[in-house]
C-alpha cells in the first residue's frame with residue numbers, strides 16, 4: 001500500500017470508479033451504484049486505501065443547520081456513511097424514550113367511543129414532559145412520582161338552552177394530577193403511591209405537565225353523556241409502541257446533483273426549464289443565446305422528468321452524493337429536535353459501551 | 361444466556377461470530393461498516409437470525425489479530441466517531457442560534473426588544 005507520508009501525492013482512483021464510490025447515478029430506468037463500498041481493501045489494486053481512520057473522519061465531518069425551531073430541524077451532515085446516518089435515524093424513531101399514557105382507568109364512559117378505542121387514542125397524545133426526569137417503570141414496581149404521570153379527564157356534556165356544552169373532549173381537558181391518582185378509594189385499589197408531589201420535581205417547567213397540543217379531539221359527546229377516567233403515563237420507547245416515538249418522522253435524503261453533460265441552448269434550454277416541476281433549472285443569456293444552467297440542485301426530487309424522452313439522458317445526468325445527508329427531524333414536542341439528535345447519539349454510544357463491557 | 365457471546369474455535373481466535381442480544385440493524389449495520397473499514401479485517405458481515413428475536417450475529421475474520429480485539433476497537437472507534445458527530449453538531453447549533461439572534465435583532469430592531477438566542481417559530 002502506498003505510503004502517504006513519502007512525499008508523493010496520494011494515488012487516485014480512475015474517474016469512473018471514483019464516481020461509483022462517491023455517487024449514486026440515477027438513470028431513467030433505475031439507479032446504479034447504490035451500495036457504499038465499505039471493504040478497506042476494495043481498491044488495493046490501484047494503491048488506494050479505502051480504510052477509515054478516526055482522524056480523517058474528524059477532519060472531514062461537516063454539519064450545517066439549515067433551519068430550526070421548537071419542532072423541526074433540518075441540517076446537512078457531510079462525511080458520514082449511510083450506515084451511521086441510518087443508525088441515528090432508527091434510534092430517533094424507535095429508541096429515544098418519551099412519556100405516554102399506558103394505563104387508563106375508566107370510571108365512567110357513556111360516550112359512543114368504546115373504552116379500548118378511547119384508551120388507545122389517549123395513548124397517542126404527545127405529552128409535554130422531559131422524559132429524562134423520569135425512570136422506567138417495571139411491571140412489578142408501584143407507580144410513584146418518579147415513574148408515572150397521572151392525568152384525569154372528567155367531562156359531562158350538558159345542554160344549556162340552545163347550546164351544548166362540552167360536545168367535544170379535547171386534550172386540554174386532560175388535567176395533570178401532581179399528587180398522584182385521585183381514584184375513589186372505595187374501589188379498594190391503590191393506583192399510585194406518590195411519596196411527594198410532582199410539582200417539586202427538579203427541572204420541571206413552571207407551567208407543569210400537559211398535552212403538547214391543547215386542541216386534539218379525544219372524543220365527542222352528546223348531552224347526558226360523560227367521560228371520567230384517569231390516564232397513567234410511563235416512560236417507554238418507540239420499539240415497544242409507536243406512541244412513545246419522540247418524532248413525527250426522522251428522515252434523510254442524499255444531496256442531489258444535477259449535471260449538464262453538454263451545453264443546452266435555445267429551444268432545448270426552454271424545454272428543460274419547462275420539464276422540471278421543482279424549478280431546478282434557469283436560463284442564462286450569454287450574448288444572444290439562451291443557455292440552461294442548474295440553479296437550484298437542492299430542489300431536485302429525483303422525479304427524473306428531465307431525463308425522460310429521446311436523448312435527454314445523454315444531456316442531463318442525475319446523481320446523489322453518497323456521504324452528504326440532508327437530515328430532517330420533526331419532534332412531537334417533548335424534547336427539542338436538536339436535543340433528540342444528541343440523545344440519539346448518546347444511545348448509540350451506550351450500546352457500544354454495553355458490548356465492550358460484556359466482551360471484557 | 362449471556363448477552364454477548366463469542367462463538368469460535370479455541371485454537372484460532374482470528375475468526376469468530378459474536379452473538380449480541382437486544383440489538384438489531386441499528387448497531388449491526390454500523391458495526392459492519394466500522395469493521396469493514398479496518399484494514400485488519402479480512403471479512404465481516406452480520407445477520408439477524410430471526411425477525412422476532414432481538415439478536416444479531418456479527419461474523420469477524422481477521423488477518424491475524426484476535427477477532428475479539430478488533431471488535432472492541434471497532435466499538436471504540438464508533439464511540440469516538442459519535443462523540444465527534446455530537447460536538448460538531450452542537451457547535452453547528454450554537455452557530456445557527458447566534459446567527460439567528462443577530463438576524464432577529466436586525467429585523468426587529470426598534471420595534472420590540474427580542475430575546476436574542478431564542479428561536480422563534482416561523
Ligand code: SF4
Nearest residue numbers: 276300301303304306
Ligand atoms: S429529476 Fe425532476 S426535480 Fe430533479 S432536476 Fe430533473 S426534472 Fe427537476
